[in-house]
Amino acid sequence: MREVTAYAWVPEVAQGFVKDLRVRWALEEASLPYTERLISLEEKTQAAHLARQPFAQVPVYRDDDADLFESGAIVLRIAETSDALMPADVAGRARVTSWVFAALNSVEPFVSNVTSTEIFFAGEAWAPGYVVKAREMLHLRLARLADWMQGRDFLEGGRFTAGDLMMASVLRDLERHDVLETYPALAAYGARCTARPAFKRALDAQLKAFAAHVPA
Numbered sequence: 001m002r003e004v005t006a007y008a009w010v011p012e013v014a015q016g017f018v019k020d021l022r023v024r025w026a027l028e029e030a031s032l033p034y035t036e037r038l039i040s041l042e043e044k045t046q047a048a049h050l051a052r053q054p055f056a057q058v059p060v061y062r063d064d065d066a067d068l069f070e071s072g073a074i075v076l077r078i079a080e081t082s083d084a085l086m087p088a089d090v091a092g093r094a095r096v097t098s099w100v101f102a103a104l105n106s107v108e109p110f111v112s113n114v115t116s117t118e119i120f121f122a123g124e125a126w127a128p129g130y131v132v133k134a135r136e137m138l139h140l141r142l143a144r145l146a147d148w149m150q151g152r153d154f155l156e157g158g159r160f161t162a163g164d165l166m167m168a169s170v171l172r173d174l175e176r177h178d179v180l181e182t183y184p185a186l187a188a189y190g191a192r193c194t195a196r197p198a199f200k201r202a203l204d205a206q207l208k209a210f211a212a213h214v215p216a
């Protein structure tokens with residue numbers, strides 16, 4: 001049994017970007033079937049959900065042996081059971097873990113500072129000045145990542161791993177923010193990852209749920 005908790009519906013701006021997509025993508029890469037547990041936006045703050053996700057967010061995931069939250073933790077758990085997302089050797093697995101954390105810790109906060117300001121706070125008086133600084137900080141991280149990607153198709157060279165899944169998911173949040181144009185190698189890397197059939201199946205599954213639950 002594998003079950004992913006996701007939202008039944010979110011406003012259009014978030015559709016295709018809700019983080020259960022990462023979990024669905026990992027499961028698709030690993031060819032592991034799963035069921036969906038879809039909750040409303042109201043349910044996220046109810047006790048039953050908070051008992052499983054203390055921050056009132058999705059995704060939440062469970063399988064026969066574990067119940068966990070945080071997309072990175074979930075993707076790593078799935079990766080541990082599938083050589084589609086992690087190599088078999090200890091050293092290679094450690095590198096994948098490093099990249100999952102790098103995506104979530106060293107890149108995503110800088111991406112979020114820009115995207116959340118430009119999407120949710122664009123009208124605030126402080127936003128224009130803040131976003132200039134946030135973009136500068138983001139460019140520092142992206143420039144380093146672009147250097148790393150030189151001569152590499154994926155983060156660790158020739159093969160796709162859970163690290164790429166997470167990094168591409170983070171970079172994808174910049175699609176609507178004219179940032180990746182500065183880094184053709186990163187844009188190409190992201191496109192290489194999201195061109196994978198497993199990503200398409202995951203995205204379709206998330207969007208299908210939203211289409212079936214449009215509020216009256």
Ligand SMILES: N[C@@H](CCC(=O)N[C@@H](CS)C(=O)NCC(=O)O)C(=O)O
Binds near residue numbers: 019020058059069072
């Ligand atoms: N660090 C968490 C973040 C999860 C997250 O941001 N979830 C969003 C949807 S993409 C959410 O449920 N937001 C509702 C809220 O924060 O109240 C993870 O990676 O799982």
